[in-house]
Structures are given as structure tokens and as C-alpha cells.
Amino acid sequence: MIINHPLLGPRDASEFAYLGDAALMRRPDPKSETAADDFYRYQYLRENTPGEHRELWFHEQGDRSWLIVTRNISTHEITKVELATDVAGPAS
Amino acid sequence: MRYSALKIFKEAITGHKGWTPVWRSPEPKSAYDIIIIGGGGHGLATAHYLASKFDGKNIAVLEKGWIGGGNIGRNTTIIRSNYMLHENEAFYEHSLKLWEGLEQDLNYNAMVSQRGIINLFHSDPQRDAYVRRGNAMILNGADAVLLDQDGVKKQYPFLNFDNSRFPILGGLWQPRGGTVRHDAVAWGYARAADSKGVDILQNCEVTGFDIRDGRCYGVQTTRGNISAKKVGVAVAGNSSRVMAMAGMRLPIESHVLQAFVSEGLKPVIPGVITYGAGHFYVSQSDKGGLVFGGDIDGYNSYAQRGNLPVVEDVCEGGMSLMPMIGKARLLRMWGGIMDMSMDGSPIIDKTDIEGLYFNGGWCYGGFKATPASGHSFAHLLATGSPHETAKAYRMDRFSRGLMIDEKGQGAQPNLH
Numbered sequence: 001m002i003i004n005h006p007l008l009g010p011r012d013a014s015e016f017a018y019l020g021d022a023a024l025m026r027r028p029d030p031k032s033e034t035a036a037d038d039f040y041r042y043q044y045l046r047e048n049t050p051g052e053h054r055e056l057w058f059h060e061q062g063d064r065s066w067l068i069v070t071r072n073i074s075t076h077e078i079t080k081v082e083l084a085t086d087v088a089g090p091a092s
Numbered sequence: 093m094r095y096s097a098l099k100i101f102k103e104a105i106t107g108h109k110g111w112t113p114v115w116r117s118p119e120p121k122s123a124y125d126i127i128i129i130g131g132g133g134h135g136l137a138t139a140h141y142l143a144s145k146f147d148g149k150n151i152a153v154l155e156k157g158w159i160g161g162g163n164i165g166r167n168t169t170i171i172r173s174n175y176m177l178h179e180n181e182a183f184y185e186h187s188l189k190l191w192e193g194l195e196q197d198l199n200y201n202a203m204v205s206q207r208g209i210i211n212l213f214h215s216d217p218q219r220d221a222y223v224r225r226g227n228a229m230i231l232n233g234a235d236a237v238l239l240d241q242d243g244v245k246k247q248y249p250f251l252n253f254d255n256s257r258f259p260i261l262g263g264l265w266q267p268r269g270g271t272v273r274h275d276a277v278a279w280g281y282a283r284a285a286d287s288k289g290v291d292i293l294q295n296c297e298v299t300g301f302d303i304r305d306g307r308c309y310g311v312q313t314t315r316g317n318i319s320a321k322k323v324g325v326a327v328a329g330n331s332s333r334v335m336a337m338a339g340m341r342l343p344i345e346s347h348v349l350q351a352f353v354s355e356g357l358k359p360v361i362p363g364v365i366t367y368g369a370g371h372f373y374v375s376q377s378d379k380g381g382l383v384f385g386g387d388i389d390g391y392n393s394y395a396q397r398g399n400l401p402v403v404e405d406v407c408e409g410g411m412s413l414m415p416m417i418g419k420a421r422l423l424r425m426w427g428g429i430m431d432m433s434m435d436g437s438p439i440i441d442k443t444d445i446e447g448l449y450f451n452g453g454w455c456y457g458g459f460k461a462t463p464a465s466g467h468s469f470a471h472l473l474a475t476g477s478p479h480e481t482a483k484a485y486r487m488d489r490f491s492r493g494l495m496i497d498e499k500g501q502g503a504q505p506n507l508h
Contacts, residue, residue, distance in 0.1 A: 001399055012401075013391075013399065013401065014401040018390050018391045018506060020345065020392065020505070020506070021345075021392075037491075040490065040491045041341075043434075043490075043503050044343040044434045044490040044491070044503055045341040045342065045343055046332065046341065046342070046343070046344065046345050047332070047341065048332035048333075048341075048342065048344060048345050048346055048392065049332060049333055049336055050333060050346075050394040053392055055391070055392065071391075073346075073391075073392045073393050073394050073395070074394045074395055075395055076393065076395055076399070
């Protein structure tokens with residue numbers, strides 16, 4: 001698979017480390033009353049349905065940026081690549 | 093029809109005119125006592141044990157394609173019970189015992205061949221870990237033998253013993269491990285279940301569950317609605333997809349695992365070898381092909397094909413362990429979809445929906461588990477309580493902190 005890095009252009013997927021569903025960026029609030037259950041769902045449960053999947057890839061052998069790759073996991077076709085920092089916005 | 097040597101002889105001299113289809117192709121009934129979704133190894137085994145051991149009547153197996161077309165036909169056919177954690181070891185040893193009596197039980201030649209499996213070690217700490225694992229196996233009634241370098245050399249003189257970076261110091265040998273003809277497992281279970289009246293419904297895809305007030309009353313399929321008192325799901329690889337129709341999210345990601353077969357060669361590898369310094373394992377099929385594989389590709393996938401980096405990685409492992417493999421030509425390769433669970437261990441449990449039961453999360457250990465998985469799932473469906481050896485495979489173990497994490501990798505499915 002070739003991942004079209006927004007800054008570096010097309011890079012081979014073997015340069016990257018894979019983390020998983022981009023939903024992992026939305027960490028639950030640890031102060032919430034339902035925190036224990038929220039963190040269980042966050043840590044262990046996954047949508048994992050076929051078709052389009054937004055997922056986190058780390059450019060370990062490159063510029064060490066986190067990317068959000070939109071990929072069809074039924075065909076491996078990549079349709080969109082974004083910098084995770086662009087999606088997350090400035091740190092609060 | 094009972095198979096026997098005499099039957100083969102009789103058919104041979106009468107022109108093979110007496111063979112009949114091995115299972116029926118019935119029309120779906122409108123209602124069953126128990127429906128099993130998934131006509132793979134685990135689903136068919138479940139149906140067989142329900143009918144033969146738990147006196148189950150009025151059972152159907154629903155398969156979206158043809159039976160045995162999924163992972164039971166896409167694996168590397170290895171059976172073993174060399175786990176360390178008690179929750180796993182007791183279960184897989186139960187499975188190995190069922191493999192040992194499988195052909196007599198099914199009256200079907202599944203070519204169960206206990207040719208032995210060796211896990212090689214390459215450092216002192218790895219040796220210590222294997223000694224510990226071997227002891228755990230023996231405590232659970234399995235067999236384990238620690239081999240030194242000479243012991244490995246005696247069985248596999250062609251391995252690369254000169255490798256100075258990863259020297260082969262010895263191996264943990266399970267003589268009762270081995271291989272089984274994978275397709276024959278599906279066909280044998282199907283034939284045995286069918287002969288006890290189980291309806292095997294192929295080309296019958298489940299499109300929805302009939303769930304009302306927290307209870308499952310049946311399923312909608314491409315061949316009409318079918319009601320059932322109990323529904324068991326055994327669709328590993330597609331578990332999340334099917335259970336999403338029941339409104340459930342699972343502690344599972346689907347990943348692709350590749351496997352490879354070389355051209356047919358003369359007998360050279362008597363048993364199964366696993367490399368301890370890279371992810372590579374190999375055995376030789378009865379047709380002569382070297383059957384080998386390695387790691388999962390490492391990203392979510394429902395495509396039954398992988399990518400080249402893992403091919404390279406597996407071939408490097410093979411060349412490092414047994415350089416002579418470089419002379420063999422690759423005949424074919426394929427990918428299967430694995431239910432990678434969050435702790436690397438499976439789930440066999442009731443769900444929160446009454447009458448709906450789940451069996452999945454087999455990672456890449458599903459084939460060797462087939463008989464025990466079927467037997468335990470049948471036990472759960474028939475009696476409502478988990479089988480002795482499958483008690484730990486609960487759905488809620490993640491929320492209760494009772495993970496069965498053989499590798500100690502945490503909730504990282506692509507690392508298990």
C-alpha cells in the first residue's frame with residue numbers, strides 16, 4: 001500500500017506503524033461519572049465494520065507525524081490522508 | 093452410508109456407482125430449535141456435537157456461501173496445545189484430545205497426523221520461557237519435551253545452526269501436535285451432523301436478527317425468515333459485521349493473515365517447525381508442498397488478500413531459519429480474515445440478548461480449536477452454562493480486568 005503523505009508525498013506503508021481506529025483520538029473524560037465504563041468502551045470495543053475506515057498511522061521511519069488515513073478495508077483503497085494535528089486542532 | 097475399507101473395495105470393483113452425496117441440501121424450515129450462523133469448522137462442529145453429544149434435535153446451520161469456504165479452508169492446518177496460561181492450555185488440550193478421536197467419531201478420514209511441533213529457542217531467556225511453558229503444558233495433562241541443540245539437529249539437520257545472531261539452542265517439542273487435512277474437517281463434521289438430521293443451509297446469508305424486548309426470536313435471511321429458540325453465531329472474521337446487526341460492538345478487530353504453499357517436493361520436513369527469532373513457521377503437506385506463514389499484516393482488513401511487506405518478512409524468516417527454502421518456488425499464497433481480540437484469546441459466551449450466543453475472537457488460533465470450540469459452544473447452547481474448559485472465555489472479561497493475554501501485549505490486536 002502507498003500512503004500519500006500530505007507533506008512528503010507517496011510513501012510505502014511499511015515505513016509506518018499502525019495504531020487503529022481514529023476514534024482513539026477522542027479519549028473519554030476521566031472526571032466523568034461514567035469514566036470507568038467510558039474507558040472500557042474506548043479501550044476495548046471497536047466499530048470494525050467493512051468498507052470505509054478512518055485510522056491512525058504513525059510515520060515511524062519518516063517525519064514521525066501521525067496521519068489519519070481513510071481507507072476502504074474491504075479493498076485496501078486509500079481515499080484520503082490528513083495530518084492528525086490538522087484534524088485535532090490546537091491543543092487546549 | 094458408513095465408510096470403510098471394505099466399502100472402498102466394493103465400490104472399486106463395481107465402478108464407483110454406489111457413492112451418494114455426502115450431505116443433503118434441504119429447504120429451510122420456518123422454525124428450528126437451534127440455529128448456528130456460520131457453516132465453517134466451528135459452526136459445523138457445534139452442530140455435530142449438539143446432535144451427537146447433547147441429543148439436540150431440529151438444528152440448522154446457516155452459511156452465506158458454501159460450507160468450508162472461509163477460514164477452515166484458508167489456514168495452515170496445524171494442531172497443537174502448547175499454551176502457557178491455564179485458561180488456554182486446558183481448552184486447547186481438550187481440543188487436541190478431541191482431534192485424536194475425531195476420525196473414529198466422524199467415520200471420516202481427516203488425515204489427523206500427529207507428527208510433532210517444535211518451537212525453537214535462540215537465547216537463554218527464551219529457553220527459560222519455554223521451560224516454563226512446557227511445565228504449564230504438562231500440568232494440564234499435555235505432553236512437552238525440552239530439546240537441546242543436538243535433539244533439534246537429529247530431527248532437522250538442515251536448519252541453519254551456524255546463524256551467529258540467532259543460534260538455535262534447542263526447542264520445545266510437543267510430539268502430539270501435528271497437522272490435519274483442513275477441508276476434510278469441515279466436510280467430516282458436515283456429513284456427521286447431516287446424518288443426525290441437522291439441516292445445512294448453504295447460500296443462506298443472515299441479513300438481520302428478530303430481536304424484541306431483549307430476546308432473539310430468529311433471523312432474517314436471503315432465503316426467508318427463520319425463527320429459533322436459540323441462535324448461535326460462529327462467524328469468526330466477520331463477527332463484528334454480524335453482531336452489529338444485533339446492535340453489539342465487540343472487543344475485536346478484523347485483520348488479514350497470509351499463508352503460502354510451495355511447489356510439491358519430496359518429503360523433507362517430517363513435523364512442524366516454528367522459528368523463535370522471527371515470525372515464521374513451516375510444515376509439509378502430504379502432497380509435498382511446504383506450507384508456511386508468519387505474522388498478520390497488522391492493519392484492519394476484510395480483504396482476503398494481504399500486501400507485500402509481510403511476504404518479504406515471512407520469506408526473510410524462512411531464509412534465516414532454513415536457507416534451502418530459497419530453492420523452492422512459491423506455488424500460491426492467500427489471505428484469511430482473523431477476528432483479532434483485545435487479549436489474543438477467544439470468546440464463547442451468552443450475550444446480553446436472551447437466546448443469542450456468540451463464539452468468536454479466535455485470532456489465528458481458530459483451526460486447532462475447532463473440535464473444542466464446537467464442543468464447548470454446543471455445551472453452552474444445550475445446557476446454558478459454559479463447558480469446564482471454556483469458563484474463562486467470557487464476553488465481559490475485558491470490563492472486569494480478567495484478560496487472558498498469552499503474549500502480554502495489552503489491548504493491541506495487531507500485536508497478538
